[in-house]
Every structure is written in structure tokens, then in C-alpha cells.
Amino acid sequence: MKPEIKKILIITYYWPPAGGPGVQRWLKFVKYLPDFDVQPIVYVPENPTYPIVDEDLVKDISEKAIVLKRKIFEPYQLAALFSKNKTKKISSGIIPNQKKQSLLDKIFLWIRGNLFIPDARVFWVKPSVKFLKDYIVAHDIDTIVTSGPPHSLHLIGLELKQNLNVNWLADFRDPWTTIGYHKSLRLSNYSAKKHKALEHQVLNAADTIIVTSKTTKTEFEALTNKPIAVITNGFDVEKVEKQTLDAKFSLAHIGSFLSERNPKILWESLVELVDEIPEFQKHLEIKLIGAVSQEVLETIRLYGLHSYLNNLGYVSHAEAVAHQRKSQVLMLIEINSEETKSIIPGKLFEYMVSNRPIIAIGPQGSDFAEIITETNTGVFFDYSEKLKLKNVILDFYNQFLEGKLQANGVGLQKYSRKNLTKELVKLLTPNL
16 A cells, blocks of 8 residues: 655755755655655745855755745835845855944844844744645635744745644744844844743743754743654755865864854964974965855964964855865864854754864864764864863874874764755654
8 A cells, every 4th residue: 555645845045056064954854755655845035135155055955856936026126226235145154243243234134133133034923824724724724834044934834834834843943032143133122021921921832842952942942832853854865976185284174154153262283383383384274165254364363373364165965075175184164162063064964974074173062062072073172171172183284194084984874965854754743
């Protein structure tokens, strides 16, 4: 007997040709859902303002997915008339250091935080609900998923739940009010309370909450009694030609390098090694791939490391994966704050299968520290461990000189996209 096909409506903002980490999670879930007799129906904006575009990802969309598109109005489209560059950076989460914010920066951040709650995609909520109500009824859909940020999409789920009583899973790729940049939005007391109220409403109306880390689960358990499942991001099988390792001792950071992710213990360690070991300066390369804040670049220059810098800017996902495989060491850096302990960057899982050792820096107690240790894919440091960091870099450098530098990961398969999709299907189809 042929298994029953389950139809699931997935509401997401980031979808190819969007680039960056936000698009990967549901693009890959959609790829594998049909393998488990689930028909994915994906609802996305027709004319979005994506800060990063990667046309190569379009070919990764499953042929078995049904993709629905409706127009969206975004204030970023108007704000770009005043400053396209600032608008693009703010929409992608790159917020200037408070001490270095211009008047225009402050105005943009205040508008973003106080006039568009929970975010600038809020104008998509009403027209989406109107369209999807009819679609859900006409196509006999009983389960929906909303993915945020942007958290406006959870408000679409909220209204659909209230109107149709569908089974609703709210997927939080990142936290809401405790995300690192939330404090930078210059929120009024009213706006801060409004964010909190909407967060509480969503968490208590959804049937199931999905999060990407244990810390976020613990945080949300204080706000709701609804079931909360942890499904991390993961890695997919990437068709990449075998890469020749960089000739230099390259330390590569792939992804957005925000102002707050400015690891002075790393720069200080590298400066000391350059001064102490003449050969080290001949081999060192600091390779940055993706959007990099001006503050980070200025700090590298201040430490006298700019001559070792190779700033490649944004590259396609395929190119980024190639760099992961050929760089000598991969760097994973998170903001040093209590709020970022729950953040597990999506690129971690691609790093883990690259066979290159990871240097990870973050706040003490970070969730991703546990994963790196468990899988034997690198070494984690908190921001107080400069001497330990310096010694590990030196050890990696010596292994590089001997041609023996590599990672030997264990237990990685549990983080494959297909295995994670299998866990997701258990939530989507509990009665099948």
C-alpha cells in the first residue's frame, strides 16, 4: 500500500536567490522532505529585498516542491533611496559600534526598531494571511511551519492558527528578544514591551516550537509550556572538486564578521607569533570571506596585520565551501555576551565536514563549544583564554609545517541534513 502523502505549508522569507546562512535551513529540509512522503509547499515573497544574493542556490530547489510567491512591501526599498549601503548592512545585521554611529545610522536604527515591530517585513502579514487562508482551505492543508527571523512570519502563523486552527510549528533559527543585535535597535520602553508581548503570544499559540540550540530551548521554557524541540542546522552532501590546500598558513573566517565579533585575543596572539617567529610571518594569511564590518578591518590595521589580510568579500555558497576545504584553519567567532551562548552558526556544520581544524571563540558556556568538543573537530576558547589560543595556533602552525594539519571528526552523521529532516518529519507527522 502506497504511503499517504502529507502536505506541509512552509512560510519563509529567505529563499533562493537569497544568499547567506538564513536560506540554507529550509532549502535543505525541503530538499529531503519528499523522501519521507511529505509534500512541501513553500510560501515566499515575490519581490524581496535580500542583502545577499546567490543565484547558484536556485538550482538547489527541489523539483518536488510547490513554491508560492506573493508581493511584499518592505520599507528597506524606500530607505535605500537615502543610503543603499547603510540599508543593506542594517538589513543583514551589520550594525555599527554605538560609539561610531553617525546620525543617519541612529535614525535608521530607531526607525527599524520602533516603527516596524517586530521587523520591516511586518507589512507582509495581512496580505499573506488573506491569501493563505483561502489556499489552505482549498488544498486541505492541516499543518503549517513559520520560520523566523524575520519574526513577522510568526505573526502570519499566529493569525492562521486563530482563523483556521491549523497545526502550527514555529521554527526559530535565532532567538527573538535576546538576539545580539536587539539591544542596538534603540527601542523605546513601549517598543521593547511590544516585542516581548508578541514573542510571548507566538510561543503560547504555536502547537510546537522548534529551536536550534539547547540554550534557546531553556530560555523559551520559561515563557511557555508548549513542547519545544531542538533541531540544529546541519551539513549537506556538497559536490565540490577535491581542493588543493592553501600554500600559506591560512586562517579563514567565512560569513558575516560583525563589529561585536572582533576577537582582540586572536589579533594579539597573531601579532605576538609574528614578532616571535620570523618564519611565521612568511606563511601567515588571514582570509576573510563574506561581509566584514569596518571596525574589524580597522582593528586588523591597528594591530599591524593588514599586510597578511586577504579580504575576498562575498562569494557564492559553492565557492565558500571550496574555501572551507582548502584553508588550513577555519575560524568561528561569536559575540562575547550572555545572549549569544545560544547561537550555533550554520557554517559550523559545513566546517565540521571540511576536514580542516576549527578555532572557535565565543562566550563561556556556548552551545557550539559542546558540539566542537563532542565531534573532535577543533578547539573552543572563551575570551579570557588568550595564552591557550596562542599555543593552539602555534601547534597548528607546526603541524602545517610538517604537512600533518587536519581534523579527524567523529559522530558527524547525526548532523547530516537528511537525518535532521527525519527528526523534523516526526514533529510534522506525529500520527503517521
